[in-house]
Amino acid sequence: xxxxxxxxxxxxxxxxxxxxxxxxxxxxxxxxxxxxxxxxxxxxxxxxxxxxxxxxxxxxxxxxxxxxxxxxxxxxxxxxxxxxxxxxxxxxxxxxxxxxxxxxxxxxxxxxxxxxxxxxxxxxxxxxxxxxxxxxxxxxxxxxxxxxxxxxxxxxxxxxxxxxxxxxxxxxxxxxxxxxxxxxxxxxxxxxxxxxxxxxxxxxxxxxxxxxxxxxxxxxxxxxxxxxxx
Numbered sequence: 537x538x539x540x541x542x543x544x545x546x547x548x549x550x551x552x553x554x555x556x557x558x559x560x561x562x563x564x565x566x567x568x569x570x571x572x573x574x575x576x577x578x579x580x581x582x583x584x585x586x587x588x589x590x591x592x593x594x595x596x597x598x599x600x601x602x603x604x605x606x607x608x609x610x611x612x613x614x615x616x617x618x619x620x621x622x623x624x625x626x627x628x629x630x631x632x633x634x635x636x637x638x639x640x641x642x643x644x645x646x647x648x649x650x651x652x653x654x655x656x657x658x659x660x661x662x663x664x665x666x667x668x669x670x671x672x673x674x675x676x677x678x679x680x681x682x683x684x685x686x687x688x689x690x691x692x693x694x695x696x697x698x699x700x701x702x703x704x705x706x707x708x709x710x711x712x713x714x715x716x717x718x719x720x721x722x723x724x725x726x727x728x729x730x731x732x733x734x735x736x737x738x739x740x741x742x743x744x745x746x747x748x749x750x751x752x753x754x755x756x757x758x759x760x761x762x763x764x765x766x
Contacts, residue, residue: 576734577680577682577694577696580682580732580735580736581694583736584667584682584684584732584736585636585684585692585694586636586637587610587611587666587667588608588609588610588636588684588685588692588729588730589608589609589611589618589633589636590606590607590608590609590633590634591607591609591618591620591624591625591631591632591633591634591643591728592605592632592634593605593607593624593625593626593627593628594628594631594632595627595628595629596629601629604627604628605624605628606686606689606725607621607625607685607686607725607727607728607729608620608624608684608686608725608727608728608729608730608742609624609633609728609729610667610728610729610730610738610741611665612656612666613666614664614666615658616658616659616660616661616664617646617656617657617658618633618643618656618657618659619654619655619656619657619741620656620657620741621653621654621655621727621728621741621743622648622649622652622653622655623653623727624655624727624728625645625655625657630642631645631657633657633659633661635661635664636665639661641660642659643657643658644658644659645657646658649766652713652758652762652766653743653744653758654741654758654763654766667730667737667738668735668736668737668738669737669738669760669764670732670733670737670738670739671739671760671761673702673759673761675699675716675739676699676702677698677700677701677702678698678699679699679733679734680697680733680734681696681697681699681718681720681732681733681739682694682695682720682731682732682736683695683697683718683720683722683726683729683742683755683757684729684732685722685725685726685727685728685729685730686725686729687722687723687724687726688723688724689725690725693723693726695720695721695722696720697718697719697720697753697755698719698720699717700717700718700719701717702716702717704717704756706756713756713758714762715756715757715758715759716731716756716757716758717755717756718731718756718757719753719755721755722742722744722745722755722757723745726742727742728741728743729741729742730742731757738760739757739759739760740757740763742755742757743756743758
């Protein structure tokens with residue numbers, strides 16, 4: 537009886553250990569799979585989000601200031617310089633920048649280049665989170681990219697896609713533009729927002745897209761090399 541009992545308990549014990557070990561292995565495999573599915577876009581968004589701001593274009597009408605446009609901007613340095621699109625700040629009587637933490641600051645236009653659709657604002661704020669820079673000259677078609685901005689006024693919207701082309705030549709109003717092409721969703725309000733690579737480094741400023749019936753996924757950010765040059 538005792539021997540039979542021992543013979544029965546030993547296989548049960550080792551079987552239980554085997555099931556437990558298998559469950560632990562399955563847990564770690566599934567956890568790694570989940571992490572790999574979430575990475576790198578989740579980490580990119582967490583890294584870049586504090587560097588992206590809302591830009592409010594306020595214009596005076598009947599002696600009252602009204603918000604006439606909402607765009608995006610990117611913090612360039614700890615001194616309060618913010619880059620955005622020229623068309624985001626056009627005809628503004630007053631500009632307001634809203635940080636990712638909700639704090640609002642009056643902004644001053646310190647530089648504008650309508651030809652390249654770029655503008656630089658200055659805010660008097662502390663503890664800013666400047667974005668990291670990359671060379672857009674190194675991007676390659678098929679490379680993962682993430683766009684962050686205030687699409688349709690929905691703050692800090694994250695979309696993802698790939699580089700469709702790295703030097704797309706476009707002509708507008710007699711000017712020649714060398715732009716990045718991406719299929720990451722870009723909507724009104726995204727203008728001035730960040731286009732970053734898998735390391736969360738700025739490679740472009742979202743500026744425009746081709747919006748025609750039957751056309752999808754053709755966004756045209758301004759490369760970082762143009763931004764630095766301007």
